[in-house]
Amino acid sequence: MRIGTGWDLHRLVEGRRLVIGGVDIPAPFGEEGHSDGDALVHAVIDALFGAVGDGDIGSHYPDTDPKYRGISSLVLLADARSRLGSFGIVNLDTTVILQAPKLRPYIDPIRLSLARTLDIDPSRVSVKAKTTEHLLEHAIIAQAAVLLA
Ligand code: MG
Numbered sequence: 001m002r003i004g005t006g007w008d009l010h011r012l013v014e015g016r017r018l019v020i021g022g023v024d025i026p027a028p029f030g031e032e033g034h035s036d037g038d039a040l041v042h043a044v045i046d047a048l049f050g051a052v053g054d055g056d057i058g059s060h061y062p063d064t065d066p067k068y069r070g071i072s073s074l075v076l077l078a079d080a081r082s083r084l085g086s087f088g089i090v091n092l093d094t095t096v097i098l099q100a101p102k103l104r105p106y107i108d109p110i111r112l113s114l115a116r117t118l119d120i121d122p123s124r125v126s127v128k129a130k131t132t133e134h135l136l137e138h139a140i141i142a143q144a145a146v147l148l149a
Pocket of ligand 1: 008009010033037038039042
């Protein structure tokens, strides 16, 4: 078995989409980034590469490469999933830390989106949401832990 963890932070700015786990969430701001800025998916990708000891998101999909500009991070996640060799995903546990908007209505769509892209049952995917007690209004943070077997 292998365990991996991932972490990501993106600045929130006006004029960008807020994409979390591949789900577009209505908000007056979104994630700055070279790709779509999906911090949750980036954390999951790092957890997958960490579990197999194969670098990180930046080494596989460098943000200096124009071919990744504006790309859906789900495309990168599907590619990362294909690089696990003989390992399968036992479960994925994630946390999104964001002051607003409230994520409760989007938790299940996000779980389904991640599970579909990873080709695993949604029961193996956990998405939890926390606020920042108003200490961090202009950033989104995501954490992920994955178990492979
Ligand atoms: Mg990122």
